[in-house]
Amino acid sequence: MKFLALILANLKRKKVRTALTIGSFASALFLFGLLIATRNAFTGGVEVAGADRLIVINRVSLIQPLPIAYRDRILQVPRVTAVTFASWFGGVYQDERNFFPQFAIDPATWRAMYPEFLVADAEWDEFMKDRQAAIAGESTAKRFGWKVGDRIPIRGTYLPGVWEFNLRGIYRGSRPEDDTTQFWLRRDYLEENGPAWFKGLVGWYVVKVANPDDAPGVIAAIDERFANSPWETKTETEKSFATAFVKQIGNIEFLILSIGAVVFFTLLLVTGNTMAIAVRERTSELAVLKTVGFGDTLVLWLVLGESLFLAFIGGTLGVLAAKAVAPHLSSFMYGANVFLPASNLALGIVLALIAGALAAALPALSAMRLKVVEALRRV
Amino acid sequence: MSIPLIYNVRSVRQRWTSGIVAVLGIAGAVGVFVAMLSMARGFKATLVASGSPGNAIVLRAGAASEMISIITVNDVQAIQNAPGIERGEGGPRVSPEVVVIAAFPLKKTGTDANVQVRGVSPRVLEIRDRVRITQGRMFGAGLNELIAGRNVAGTYAGLDLGSSVKFGGGTWTVVGIFDAGGSAFDSELWCDALVLNQVYKRPQNVFQSMTVHLTSEAGFPAFKDALTSDPRLSVQAERERDYYEKNSRALTTMITVLGTLVAFVMGIGAVFGALNTMYSAVSERTREIGTMRALGFGGGSVVTSFVFESVFIAGLGGLVGCAAVLPINGWTTGTINFETFSHLAFAFRVTPGLMGIGIVFALMMGLIGGLPPAIRAVRRPVAAALREL
Numbered sequence: 096m097k098f099l100a101l102i103l104a105n106l107k108r109k110k111v112r113t114a115l116t117i118g119s120f121a122s123a124l125f126l127f128g129l130l131i132a133t134r135n136a137f138t139g140g141v142e143v144a145g146a147d148r149l150i151v152i153n154r155v156s157l158i159q160p161l162p163i164a165y166r167d168r169i170l171q172v173p174r175v176t177a178v179t180f181a182s183w184f185g186g187v188y189q190d191e192r193n194f195f196p197q198f199a200i201d202p203a204t205w206r207a208m209y210p211e212f213l214v215a216d217a218e219w220d221e222f223m224k225d226r227q228a229a230i231a232g233e234s235t236a237k238r239f240g241w242k243v244g245d246r247i248p249i250r251g252t253y254l255p256g257v258w259e260f261n262l263r264g265i266y267r268g269s270r271p272e273d274d275t276t277q278f279w280l281r282r283d284y285l286e287e288n289g290p291a292w293f294k295g296l297v298g299w300y301v302v303k304v305a306n307p308d309d310a311p312g313v314i315a316a317i318d319e320r321f322a323n324s325p326w327e328t329k330t331e332t333e334k335s336f337a338t339a340f341v342k343q344i345g346n347i348e349f350l351i352l353s354i355g356a357v358v359f360f361t362l363l364l365v366t367g368n369t370m371a372i373a374v375r376e377r378t379s380e381l382a383v384l385k386t387v388g389f390g391d392t393l394v395l396w397l398v399l400g401e402s403l404f405l406a407f408i409g410g411t412l413g414v415l416a417a418k419a420v421a422p423h424l425s426s427f428m429y430g431a432n433v434f435l436p437a438s439n440l441a442l443g444i445v446l447a448l449i450a451g452a453l454a455a456a457l458p459a460l461s462a463m464r465l466k467v468v469e470a471l472r473r474v
Numbered sequence: 475m476s477i478p479l480i481y482n483v484r485s486v487r488q489r490w491t492s493g494i495v496a497v498l499g500i501a502g503a504v505g506v507f508v509a510m511l512s513m514a515r516g517f518k519a520t521l522v523a524s525g526s527p528g529n530a531i532v533l534r535a536g537a538a539s540e541m542i543s544i545i546t547v548n549d550v551q552a553i554q555n556a557p558g559i560e561r562g563e564g565g566p567r568v569s570p571e572v573v574v575i576a577a578f579p580l581k582k583t584g585t586d587a588n589v590q591v592r593g594v595s596p597r598v599l600e601i602r603d604r605v606r607i608t609q610g611r612m613f614g615a616g617l618n619e620l621i622a623g624r625n626v627a628g629t630y631a632g633l634d635l636g637s638s639v640k641f642g643g644g645t646w647t648v649v650g651i652f653d654a655g656g657s658a659f660d661s662e663l664w665c666d667a668l669v670l671n672q673v674y675k676r677p678q679n680v681f682q683s684m685t686v687h688l689t690s691e692a693g694f695p696a697f698k699d700a701l702t703s704d705p706r707l708s709v710q711a712e713r714e715r716d717y718y719e720k721n722s723r724a725l726t727t728m729i730t731v732l733g734t735l736v737a738f739v740m741g742i743g744a745v746f747g748a749l750n751t752m753y754s755a756v757s758e759r760t761r762e763i764g765t766m767r768a769l770g771f772g773g774g775s776v777v778t779s780f781v782f783e784s785v786f787i788a789g790l791g792g793l794v795g796c797a798a799v800l801p802i803n804g805w806t807t808g809t810i811n812f813e814t815f816s817h818l819a820f821a822f823r824v825t826p827g828l829m830g831i832g833i834v835f836a837l838m839m840g841l842i843g844g845l846p847p848a849i850r851a852v853r854r855p856v857a858a859a860l861r862e863l
Contacts, residue, residue: 111753115746122743126736133732155642155674156575156588158541158815191538192724253542325643325675329577339585343817345809354506354736361502361740365747368495372754427731 098393102400109373113405116369120409120451121416123362124443128417130351131439132424136431137347139272140340143211144333146307151300151317152336154327158183160296161326172316174309175302179204182282182298186249186258188239192426195235197249199282199298208301211269218243218264226284229260232275234425234432236265254289274432276425302330359450366454370402374458381462382470391463398459399452406451407444414443476775477766482783485759492751493787496843499747500791500836501798503740508832509799510733512824514726517809520820521722524657525715526604527691532684532701535708539721540573540683541814545709547679552707556700558693559686562600567687569595569602572667574674575816576641578630587808589626590816591642592659593667601687605659610635610650613665618673621650623660625819629808633663644673658718661808661819685714725811741839744791748843752784756851763851764859773852780851784844785837792836796829 106113151169153159160182169178184197202223206214214222214230222228231241241247245262260280268275286294304313314330321328331339341347374381381394389397417435424433486493525531532553537543545553547570554566561567572593577586596615599605613619620639627634627648638647646665654660671678688697698711756763763776803824811818 112750115750115753118746119743119750122739122746126739126743129735129739156577158575185542194724252538335585339587340810342580342583342585343587343810345807357502357506358740358743361499361743361747364495365499365743365750368492368747369750372492372750424732427728 098397098400102397102404105373105377105397105401106404112369112373116366116405117409117412119362119365119369120406120447121413123358123450124410124413124447125416125420126358126413127355127443127446128414128435128439129421129424130355131443132417132421132433132435133428134347134351135272135435135439136425136428136433137344138341139274139432139434140337141334143270143272143274144337145209145211146332146334147304147310148208148333149302149304149310149314149317149330150333150336151302151328151330152298154318154329157299160298161300161328163295163297165300165321165326165328166297168320169300169302169317172313172320174305174313176305177204177208177303178300179208180282180297180300181205182285182296184249184251184278184280184285185253186251188247188249193239195232195238195276195278197278197280199285200279202281202283205279208303211273212266212275213269214264214266221263222281225261225263226281226287227259227261228263229278229280230264230266231262231279232277233265233267234275234422235278236262238426241265254285254293271434271436272432276432301333359446362450363454366402366405366451367457370398370455370458373401374398374462378465378470381465382467385465385467386471394465395459395463398462399455402451402455402459403448406447410444410447413447414440417443477771477779479779479782482779482786485755486783486787489755489758492754496744496748496751496787497791497794499744500788500839501795503737503744503839504792504795504832504836505799506740507733507737507835508796508824508828509802509822510729510736511828511831512799512802512822513807514729514733515825515828516820516823517729517818518719518722518726519823520656520818521658521718521811522715523655523718524659525713525718526602526687527713527715528688529601529714530686530688530694530697530711531714531717532686532709532711533682535710537710539814540571543682545570545681545684547681549707549709550681550684552704553684553686553701553709556686556697556704558688558690558697558700560689562597564597567597567601568684569598569686570667570681570684571595572670572676572682573814574642574670575814576663578633578639578641580817581629581631584631587630588810588816589630589663590661590814591620591663591665591670593670594664596666598664601685602654602659603687604657605652605654607650608653610648613649615666616669617666618644618646618669619649620646620663620665621652622648623662623664624651624653625660625806625808626663627651629661629817629819642670642674644669656821658811658818661817721811721814725809737835741835745839745843748784748788748839749847751787752780752844752847753850755783756780756847759851760854760859764854764856767852767856768860776852777845777848780848781841781844784848785840788836788840788843789833791839792833795836796824796832800824800829 153161166178179201182199184199186197222230241262243262247260248257250257304310310332317330318328421433421435533543550570554568559566574591575588576591578589580587613621622633635648635651638645701707701711802822805822806819808817808819
């Protein structure tokens with residue numbers, strides 16, 4: 096640690112170069128942060144999926160409805176502890192670009208099914224009292240500047256007309272990766288005021304099982320119960336439902352990994368080159384250090400330390416900038432929940448340090464192996 | 475007097491390690507930029523190709539897509555008598571259509587993905603004249619038969635020619651494979667609209683959209699006016715191309731924004747790399763620069779010379795980057811189109827124009843990365859520069 100001052104002094108000699116190298120690290124890690132946040136936006140649903148929840152949809156496809164009468168029949172399946180249901184509202188707020196998911200939910204059972212979404216008791220009570228009520232997720236409310244008490248007009252797409260809702264509450268997620276872009280309205284309100292063909296049908300059911308290990312048995316039991324009916328079902332765990340959805344979007348992992356690899360490789364080259372130049376310029380100086388008694392390993396660490404220091408500063412700046420920018424990407428990505436948890440930030444900084452160490456490895460080794468006599472003889 | 479350009483080319487060769495680093499840094503940024511844009515272009519091109527110039531699509535007034543539109547059989551009767559529609563031997567060339575979504579397992583991952591199933595008129599090939607049956611035959615009117623787009627058979631398990639599949643309460647046989655020229659239809663299954671309505675227990679005689687073949691492209695305004703002024707109808711007509719272009723917009727914007735952002739940040743990183751390379755090039759050559767100045771080369775020509783060197787390196791980087799992404803041209807990939815909620819296959823398109831944009835991007839990075847070091851090079855007094863080690 097006492098050599099930190101020496102490392103800093105060396106970095107201060109060429110301020111422009113130091114700043115540029117920090118900039119390289121910062122831009123690479125900024126990108127890393129954005130890429131990870133993009134990935135999170137698409138795959139976040141998989142990681143937060145409840146292990147004890149199942150999704151029941153129409154066998155034909157997600158957009159085909161199921162009859163509301165299935166609720167009681169699903170509840171009769173052994174090991175099922177709770178059932179709730181919802182329908183897709185799919186409306187447009189002001190402009191078609193302002194996309195966010197709107198669910199018409201069953202007020203009586205929804206909250207107990209999703210304990211990870213936190214709503215204040217008072218707000219929930221208001222929601223229960225008012226048929227035209229709605230609750231918005233924190234990030235959607237923030238995006239449009241909504242406050243509790245606002246009246247929000249939403250134009251239906253498959254349901255005709257403009258629907259107005261009273262915002263009675265705002266829900267938060269208990270974890271950073273929880274999706275807080277949803278907008279909940281009351282299904283009973285749609286049932287009353289919607290067109291005739293909408294009545295008696297729901298979009299999907301969510302089923303809670305007593306124990307995650309019961310899931311395979313319950314899945315088979317539900318699908319068997321409705322087999323050969325006009326409305327056959329397909330039941331899946333929430334996780335496999337989310338996974339299948341992500342797979343449809345495409346091979347995001349591959350895209351992110353390949354861009355990430357190019358960025359990382361470029362970063363290695365750039366910093367490796369900079370460190371090599373720094374060592375080459377200082378050959379005679381390093382020789383002097385060795386002459387006055389600095390050990391080979393210590394010289395190695397001086398060079399490595401310089402690079403690691405740059406990597407740490409640049410990496411930290413980069414991931415913090417990414418964290419600040421990430422939420423703003425949401426509006427380009429169908430309103431997805433773009434987030435960057437602390438573990439990802441830490442991973443980014445570790446990656447930066449690895450890049451710093453790798454980049455400085457060769458120059459540091461050559462500094463270590465430097466023969467004093469030869470080095471001093473050079474110019 | 476200007477310094478010969480060969481001086482710069484030779485000096486790049488002299489310090490080739492730093493040169494390669496700068497070239498690769500810029501190549502990375504250009505490569506990612508071109509690759510992302512080629513993805514957006516490919517997606518858009520696939521959808522836009524779905525629209526034929528001579529076709530128009532009719533939807534319920536206010537409906538943004540087929541999925542949420544309704545056209546009744548009375549509407550169909552009224553619309554097919556509108557002026558401008560081409561008439562063949564079997565009557566007006568129109569196809570009232572129904573679209574549903576069915577889930578099939580993807581071959582690659584085994585998980586389900588949504589396929590758009592389009593119920594069409596048995597005469598649809600007269601309306602979409604670029605669609606050809608390449609294997610098997612057309613479906614028979616009134617039968618539970620399907621024809622599959624060429625990407626469908628390759629992407630999903632169990633949809634090969636001759637196989638039978640169950641969905642929507644019916645059993646279907648795949649009797650043909652069609653080629654829709656790289657458009658979105660290549661990712662669809664087609665069958666008789668009336669059969670699809672029956673099997674899905676949808677109300678008979680209700681469709682979602684109607685595609686009409688016009689006698690000429692110029693006939694569209696008259697056709698549109700006729701529909702909007704007809705008091706019986708509450709529909710809107712669009713050119714088929716415009717409709718599909720609009721459908722591609724959300725995803726194209728997303729890829730373009732993300733791609734440009736990634737490339738921009740990588741570009742900043744690459745400029746930092748180029749600046750570092752050029753600064754060290756300048757400081758290593760302080761004496762050389764001093765000598766040139768002493769020989770009578772002016773400050774301007776030294777600056778030009780160094781900027782040229784940097785732009786030369788960047789240009790090389792741009793070429794390498796474009797060359798590196800060229801092989802992805804034509805790669806087919808798929809994604810979900812949120813406008814239709816179904817899976818769509820499309821190919822990357824690396825066009826010459828796109829590569830041109832990539833090269834310009836590279837040259838700009840070279841300019842930004844070369845100018846400050848070049849200016850520093852001439853700022854030092856000649857005498858001081860010559861005294862330098």
